[in-house]
Amino acid sequence: MNFTRKxxxxxxxxxxxxxxLIFLLIWLALTHKGFIKPLFLPAPWTVVKALAALWSSGSLxxxxxxxxxxxxxxxxxxxxxxxxxxxxLGVYRRAEALVEPxxxxxRYIPPSAFIPLAIIWLGIGEAEKILILVLGVAPYLTxxxxxxxxxxxxxxxxxxxxxxxxxxxVILRVILPNSMPAIWDSFRIMIGAAWTFVITAEIVGASSxxxxxxxxxxxxxxxDNIFAGIIVIGLLGLATDYSFKLTYKIFFPWTEKSHx
Amino acid sequence: xxxxxxxxxSYLHSLQSIEAVKDITLPIREGEFIAMVGPxxxxxxxxxxxxxxxxxxSSGRIILDGREVISPDKDRGLVFQGFTLFPWLTVRQNxxxxxxxxxxxxxxxxxxxxxxxxxxxxxxFADFYPKDLSGGMQQRVAIARTLANNPKVLLMDEPFGALxxxxxxxxxxxxxxxxxxxxxxxxxxxxxVQEAVFLADTVYVLSKRPMQVKKVFRIPFxxxxxxxxxxxxxxxxxxxxxxxxxxx
Numbered sequence: 182m183n184f185t186r187k188x189x190x191x192x193x194x195x196x197x198x199x200x201x202l203i204f205l206l207i208w209l210a211l212t213h214k215g216f217i218k219p220l221f222l223p224a225p226w227t228v229v230k231a232l233a234a235l236w237s238s239g240s241l242x243x244x245x246x247x248x249x250x251x252x253x254x255x256x257x258x259x260x261x262x263x264x265x266x267x268x269x270l271g272v273y274r275r276a277e278a279l280v281e282p283x284x285x286x287x288r289y290i291p292p293s294a295f296i297p298l299a300i301i302w303l304g305i306g307e308a309e310k311i312l313i314l315v316l317g318v319a320p321y322l323t324x325x326x327x328x329x330x331x332x333x334x335x336x337x338x339x340x341x342x343x344x345x346x347x348x349x350x351v352i353l354r355v356i357l358p359n360s361m362p363a364i365w366d367s368f369r370i371m372i373g374a375a376w377t378f379v380i381t382a383e384i385v386g387a388s389s390x391x392x393x394x395x396x397x398x399x400x401x402x403x404x405d406n407i408f409a410g411i412i413v414i415g416l417l418g419l420a421t422d423y424s425f426k427l428t429y430k431i432f433f434p435w436t437e438k439s440h441x
Numbered sequence: 442x443x444x445x446x447x448x449x450x451s452y453l454h455s456l457q458s459i460e461a462v463k464d465i466t467l468p469i470r471e472g473e474f475i476a477m478v479g480p481x482x483x484x485x486x487x488x489x490x491x492x493x494x495x496x497x498x499s500s501g502r503i504i505l506d507g508r509e510v511i512s513p514d515k516d517r518g519l520v521f522q523g524f525t526l527f528p529w530l531t532v533r534q535n536x537x538x539x540x541x542x543x544x545x546x547x548x549x550x551x552x553x554x555x556x557x558x559x560x561x562x563x564x565x566f567a568d569f570y571p572k573d574l575s576g577g578m579q580q581r582v583a584i585a586r587t588l589a590n591n592p593k594v595l596l597m598d599e600p601f602g603a604l605x606x607x608x609x610x611x612x613x614x615x616x617x618x619x620x621x622x623x624x625x626x627x628x629x630x631x632x633x634v635q636e637a638v639f640l641a642d643t644v645y646v647l648s649k650r651p652m653q654v655k656k657v658f659r660i661p662f663x664x665x666x667x668x669x670x671x672x673x674x675x676x677x678x679x680x681x682x683x684x685x686x687x688x689x
Contacts, residue, residue, distance in 0.1 A: 334525075336521055336523055336525045337525055337527060339490075339493075339495050339513075339519070339521070339525075340519070340521065340525040340527075341527075341538070342494075342495065342513040343493050343494075343495070343513045343514075343515070343517060343518055343519040343587075343596075344515055344518070344538055344539035344542065344586070344587070344590055345514055345515030345539055345542050345543070345590065346542055347542075350542055354538075354542075355527065358527075358529045359527075359528070359529065361529075433529070434570065435528050435529045435530075435570040435571075435572065436528070436572075437572055
């Protein structure tokens, strides 16, 4: 063991496949001949069949799109709030003193606790779901961004100042580009959290979305459909994660990490 | 001309005032290359940062061409000891950073950038990111980035301190060469006496806590100075004399 962490791509993929295979085998074994009842844990192929049925009926696409749309809007709105706010908090100590305690307060309240209030304010439409998302994502994202900004290397700021940069130049041309890779990573992590919030909101009150699909399936004891929903969410999460990693390499070729 | 008038700096450390820099007064001629040598931790960097405008002095005034220094600006370029290239910009963009903050046409900008790419022999690396450059190359870019701004004074804070000895002497030769062409006012800080003697017209020996000017040496060696100068008897003797002054 020399701690190099270096293996070939094929070897890596082989291990990925092996991991999945082991997982499937355990699942198969547990469901074999009704060892665990299908009501609690359906067999893998039953779930595949459920996926196919949901797909061909069109409801899977409609529900997936409904959830994705909410996540997209909610995350964009959160980003639009968190980026300027986080930068302000990271740059100006006075801004931090002014709003950080409030943000920290909101951050400790689970977004689901806002659902009753959000429904009274906005009903059970799109606006309510997006509000829940923003309440869940924006405070965290703001604090992550402000931490990134605070960690900006002082010597880079000094270098810019001695090259004639004004305060606005320092923010826009040093702090922001220097922080972008870490902000992109924070965004990736918060989109994962966004799934939690959107599914919660959809389970409590919605007429569409993957959360709605799953709560309906529970009412009709369609465990296979619940699993289908879980798989779709997991796969979408993986795809999101992968696309963020890919865009990271494209957007930030100058980082050491872009080669990993 | 750059003038330091009675510059002092003290810090408050656990309710005690510590005098880091005491009453430094220096007139610096235009186009003069001065080196300051002093033991590490003596406050050399603090003095340089005060000239750059990054730190305020506790008392005294710094005057450049009749105007008092109150904040950092492009007329006083600073080359740092650590690597401070902007990692998200290529070599070419780093050199052009200061220019891009000014109102210059694209042609003017690229003409200046190309000039410095050529001088620093970095043309082949113009589109590289800093992470793909060696330490010596990074410092060459840092010098080019500062010079491209055409500062009145070039401040250098142990710029070759983080380099290996071979690269270091290459960089010293590169810098004398450059200076012989451009004749900027340079204040170069180092704790390496030989480096100071090789590069400068005037060497100031500084003392520790509080930092004061202990002795001034004029360096008589003619220019252009080349590497073999370091192996001559005169160079050796002068360096020894300064070193012994430093150790007292």
